[in-house]
Amino acid sequence: MTHAIVQHKVGGPEVLQWEEIHVPDPEPTQARVRHTAIGVNFIDVYHRMGKYPIPEFPITIGMEAAGVVEAVGNDVTNVAVGDRVVYATRPIGAYSEARVIDASRLVAIPDGIADQAAATLMLKGMTSAYLLTRTHVVKSGDVVLVHAAAGGMGLYLCQWAKNMGAIVIGTVSTPEKAALARAHGCDHVIDYTSEDFTAGVLEITDGRGCSVVYDGVGQATFAGSLGALATLGHMVSFGNASGSVTSIEMADLAAKSLTLSRPTLFHYTDTAPELNALATAVFSAIKDGDLTPEVRQVYALKDAALAHTDLQARATTGATILLP
Numbered sequence: 001m002t003h004a005i006v007q008h009k010v011g012g013p014e015v016l017q018w019e020e021i022h023v024p025d026p027e028p029t030q031a032r033v034r035h036t037a038i039g040v041n042f043i044d045v046y047h048r049m050g051k052y053p054i055p056e057f058p059i060t061i062g063m064e065a066a067g068v069v070e071a072v073g074n075d076v077t078n079v080a081v082g083d084r085v086v087y088a089t090r091p092i093g094a095y096s097e098a099r100v101i102d103a104s105r106l107v108a109i110p111d112g113i114a115d116q117a118a119a120t121l122m123l124k125g126m127t128s129a130y131l132l133t134r135t136h137v138v139k140s141g142d143v144v145l146v147h148a149a150a151g152g153m154g155l156y157l158c159q160w161a162k163n164m165g166a167i168v169i170g171t172v173s174t175p176e177k178a179a180l181a182r183a184h185g186c187d188h189v190i191d192y193t194s195e196d197f198t199a200g201v202l203e204i205t206d207g208r209g210c211s212v213v214y215d216g217v218g219q220a221t222f223a224g225s226l227g228a229l230a231t232l233g234h235m236v237s238f239g240n241a242s243g244s245v246t247s248i249e250m251a252d253l254a255a256k257s258l259t260l261s262r263p264t265l266f267h268y269t270d271t272a273p274e275l276n277a278l279a280t281a282v283f284s285a286i287k288d289g290d291l292t293p294e295v296r297q298v299y300a301l302k303d304a305a306l307a308h309t310d311l312q313a314r315a316t317t318g319a320t321i322l323l324p
């Protein structure tokens with residue numbers, strides 16, 4: 001008997017129900033994966049709420065998981081039964097004990113990386129990789145502002161940027177999160193719930209501003225982030241934890257010749273070679289000591305609703321996983 005988190009309508013965490021499901025045999029290009037650890041990401045909240053469209057009901061959310069291949073279709077050559085694999089991909093469906101998935105989206109987990117750690121690396125790790133090396137190429141000495149620095153994305157972005165030689169400024173909402181962000185590479189931490197972070201960044205940089213802002217918070221921080229940027233700075237808006245940014249004044253960019261990007265992981269991993277290159281970048285960063293995977297919250301898969309409640313209440317730090 002296989003179970004999954006299933007929802008029949010959009011809504012709050014309570015719509016996430018534990019139900020029995022049927023997992024089919026794989027089609028020729030698919031593999032069936034028995035999950036061992038499932039990554040929880042803010043995008044799951046957007047799907048659950050219907051902020052990002054859901055194709056049909058009933059549906060299972062989730063985009064990231066590690067597991068073991070238990071069957072493959074006839075045309076599959078990149079993975080075999082028994083392989084340890086991980087993925088972060090569309091379509092949604094990771095909050096399940098097992099699922100079928102296009103085999104070309106699977107990445108082999110290197111020896112030495114546990115499944116639970118791997119389940120934090122494909123969405124948050126690969127996103128950190130492309131944000132720091134492709135959307136904006138961080139250089140040694142750059143001043144980088146990372147919002148929600150103690151969050152899942154935040155802890156990975158801060159430590160990796162620091163190891164690239166950047167001066168990292170992080171924003172957080174509590175003293176405990178400030179300590180955690182410092183321990184993960186932040187040179188300076190600003191509590192953006194009690195301080196004006198724009199003024200804080202300008203003070204730290206002697207009025208120059210930062211080179212790049214990595215902003216996954218969205219509505220609450222967008223305008224202040226533009227103010228914190230140096231002339232020719234780069235605003236990288238990659239998420240909406242506080243709500244979506246719905247309008248942009250071009251004049252606000254023109255004021256300092258700013259660049260604005262709104263990137264999404266899945267456009268950087270469209271093809272198998274792109275996916276494998278980004279996954280390799282993450283595994284290399286771990287090997288080189290630039291990135292240390294870390295699981296900070298573990299919930300049973302059937303308690304996914306509780307994980308969502310905590311994530312939305314800003315009660316989690318770093319990466320969260322669900323165990324089937």
Ligand SMILES: NC(=O)c1ccc[n+]([C@@H]2O[C@H](COP(=O)([O-])OP(=O)(O)OC[C@H]3O[C@@H](n4cnc5c(N)ncnc54)[C@H](OP(=O)(O)O)[C@@H]3O)[C@@H](O)[C@H]2O)c1
Pocket residue numbers: 040041042043123124127148149150151152153154171172173174177216217220238239240241242243263264265266311312313314315316317318
């Ligand atoms: N574009 C992409 O490719 C991509 C990929 C991965 C993730 N993302 C985005 O990155 C962001 C972070 O994702 P994550 O999974 O790592 O989540 P997370 O950072 O672990 O959790 C969100 C954090 O945002 C902060 N926050 C500020 N205002 C908030 C509000 N009103 N409600 C909830 N949280 C608020 C909180 O930190 P404080 O308490 O310190 O403020 C909270 O811990 C999300 O926007 C996500 O969509 C984008």
